[in-house]
Amino acid sequence: MQMNLFYRKYGQGPPLLILHGLFGSADNWHSLAKRWSHSFTVYALDLRNHGSSPHESAMDYLEMVHDLNHFCQQEDLDQVNIVGHSLGGRVAMLFATRYPQKIVSLTILDIGIGPVKRGHEPILNVLRTLDLAAFSDRGSLEKEFKKTIGSAQICQFLLKNVLRKVDGSLGWKFNHEALLDHYEDLTAPLEPDDPFIGSVLFLRGENSDYLDDRLSPEILSYFPLARLETIPDAGHWIHADQPDAVFKMVNEFVI
Numbered sequence: 001m002q003m004n005l006f007y008r009k010y011g012q013g014p015p016l017l018i019l020h021g022l023f024g025s026a027d028n029w030h031s032l033a034k035r036w037s038h039s040f041t042v043y044a045l046d047l048r049n050h051g052s053s054p055h056e057s058a059m060d061y062l063e064m065v066h067d068l069n070h071f072c073q074q075e076d077l078d079q080v081n082i083v084g085h086s087l088g089g090r091v092a093m094l095f096a097t098r099y100p101q102k103i104v105s106l107t108i109l110d111i112g113i114g115p116v117k118r119g120h121e122p123i124l125n126v127l128r129t130l131d132l133a134a135f136s137d138r139g140s141l142e143k144e145f146k147k148t149i150g151s152a153q154i155c156q157f158l159l160k161n162v163l164r165k166v167d168g169s170l171g172w173k174f175n176h177e178a179l180l181d182h183y184e185d186l187t188a189p190l191e192p193d194d195p196f197i198g199s200v201l202f203l204r205g206e207n208s209d210y211l212d213d214r215l216s217p218e219i220l221s222y223f224p225l226a227r228l229e230t231i232p233d234a235g236h237w238i239h240a241d242q243p244d245a246v247f248k249m250v251n252e253f254v255i
Contacts (some may be wrong), residue, residue, distance in 0.1 A: 003067045004074065005047045006052035011037025014104070016254065019068075019088025020042040020106065021111075021237075022186065023123060023174060025051030027160060035247050039255060040081070040133045041211060047088065056175075057098055059182035061190065064091045064134050065098055072102060083252050085109040085239060086210075096200075096254045097192035097222065102237065105254050109246070110210045110236050112121035116187035117209060119236065121159065122149045127180055132170040138162065141170060153237070192222045200226035201253045205234035 008026050012032045018029045026033075026044035046053035048067055056063075068091060072080060073157065081104045084092030096103045097239040126148055135141040145155040161173045166223045179186075199224045204211040215228050227247060234241040 002055050002070055002142055003048055003056065003063075005045050005048065005067055005071050007071070008033065008044050010034055010042040010044070010151050011040060013040045013218050014081065015075075015077050015079075016040035016042050016083065017068075019047065019082065019084040020045075020050065021088055022120065023050070023088030023090060023157070023161060023179070024085070024088075025161070025173065027051065029239065032243055032247055036224060036250070039251065043071075047091065049178045051173055053087065055178065057178055059175075060096065060176045061091060061094050065095045068092075068095050069099060069102075079104050081105045081107075083107045083109065084111075086236065087181060087186060091199045093196075093223070094192055096196040096198065097194050100160075100194075100196050103134070103196070106196070106198065106218065106223075107250050107253060108200065108202045109193075110204050110208050111239055112202075112211050113190040113192065113216065113222065114216070115189050119210075120183075122151065124180070124183065126158065127172075127176045132162065134171065135170050137171070138249050152241075158238075195222050195224060197225060199253075201249070202226055202228045203238060203246065204228060204239040204250060205236055206230050206232045207234060208236040208238070210236055217226055 020028055026046050029044045033044045036042050047064055049055055049059055079156050082092045090109040092106055098105050113220055127207055145158055149155055158188055163173050165171050214228055231238050232243045239246045
């Protein structure tokens, strides 16, 4: 199914696309998108089944690559810079191997192409067990999140994905059923078709275990010109932990 993705557009200049991570949305990137908009036309996208993009039962990397290609055609973007975090980074990598002529630069935030280490159990547990319709207000829901999850950062992250429906009940912005159904697919090893011989920067958080402090032979076999930088005092959500460092490194790399 061809899907028109929701996006937010900022500034003017060469196109820079931002692809968020699993359970995220374009809204997570508003501050950095505004900063990059002084040099670029920034498009912060919601991937399928996330944010304000359409919901669809199909949810795999090829579908998301087709979505991204359709978006580029829709916006008449022949060549783009892409910044992709986690899930968005994996979409960006596969897109680059399939459409290398469309990539000016690729910045991948804290993710590789191997199987994703299990770091989402607290969120998955909430999605499986919590009925949002049973809560009348966000305050009581936040208390339940804190009791179930513990991490204040993850609680706030999830609260950004809660909306009030037309009937007044609370619900998820993302398609939680599709994300649960396809979680195993989304965390399986990525299988690019061909190497991408182009400019790639991997950024890893010093406190994250998603990427080692050296690029693996497997990554370099598909992205032989890639280089890796580590951002100090940052976990997996490096754009939230160290936004200034991410802004600076992407700016220096792309410009």
